[in-house]
Amino acid sequence: MQIWNTDSTRMIDNMLDISHFPYTHRGTFGIEQETVVPRIKLEQLDETFFGYGYEVKINNVGSAKVMAGGGDDIINLQMTTGFALPFSVLSTMSYETGVEHKLFMTAAPIEEGKSIYTFVIWRNDDVSALVEHDRTIANEVIDFSFAVGLEDQMMLEKLEGQLSLEQGALVDVQADKPSLEWRRRYKELVTS
Numbered sequence: 001m002q003i004w005n006t007d008s009t010r011m012i013d014n015m016l017d018i019s020h021f022p023y024t025h026r027g028t029f030g031i032e033q034e035t036v037v038p039r040i041k042l043e044q045l046d047e048t049f050f051g052y053g054y055e056v057k058i059n060n061v062g063s064a065k066v067m068a069g070g071g072d073d074i075i076n077l078q079m080t081t082g083f084a085l086p087f088s089v090l091s092t093m094s095y096e097t098g099v100e101h102k103l104f105m106t107a108a109p110i111e112e113g114k115s116i117y118t119f120v121i122w123r124n125d126d127v128s129a130l131v132e133h134d135r136t137i138a139n140e141v142i143d144f145s146f147a148v149g150l151e152d153q154m155m156l157e158k159l160e161g162q163l164s165l166e167q168g169a170l171v172d173v174q175a176d177k178p179s180l181e182w183r184r185r186y187k188e189l190v191t192s
């Protein structure tokens with residue numbers, strides 16, 4: 001659990017946005033030149049989460065490779081990302097190695113511009129296995145997840161106030177479709 005000096009609405013908007021990988025996550029898994037966003041089809045992913053599936057090319061070195069269970073230095077990763085109202089997002093990652101990684105993230109508003117960030121991870125491998133010396137897969141995965149989270153936090157803390165919930169207030173592109181749908185449903189929830 002961490003406290004981030006950013007609004008929960010902005011955290012969800014960021015968690016649902018795949019186009020920020022090459023910019024915000026260049027220090028961990030993002031590939032600078034991979035800026036083309038695939039077409040996104042929104043759908044009900046399971047009983048709880050609404051979102052989209054996609055394939056993304058990522059840098060797979062260091063801790064990222066431990067997280068992937070091996071593979072080349074650049075890999076294609078199958079992902080799904082979806083939201084549950086009000087402030088939860090689940091991302092699933094299916095690696096070619098057979099490793100399945102689920103990342104549940106939630107934002108809890110403390111006040112406008114201040115939130116609690118929490119994440120939970122599930123994996124289908126033995127995370128107690130040693131990677132090197134006294135480091136386990138769990139150590140690598142958790143440290144890497146905090147490093148990725150810090151990249152988001154650094155970017156988000158530069159933004160002031162809430163995300164606008166008004167239609168047309170922001171210029172929306174393909175990558176914003178999931179966030180736009182979250183905003184529509186969230187607005188409905190808080191105004192009904």
Ligand SMILES: [Fe+2]
Pocket residue numbers: 014015020024025148152
């Ligand atoms: Fe991010």
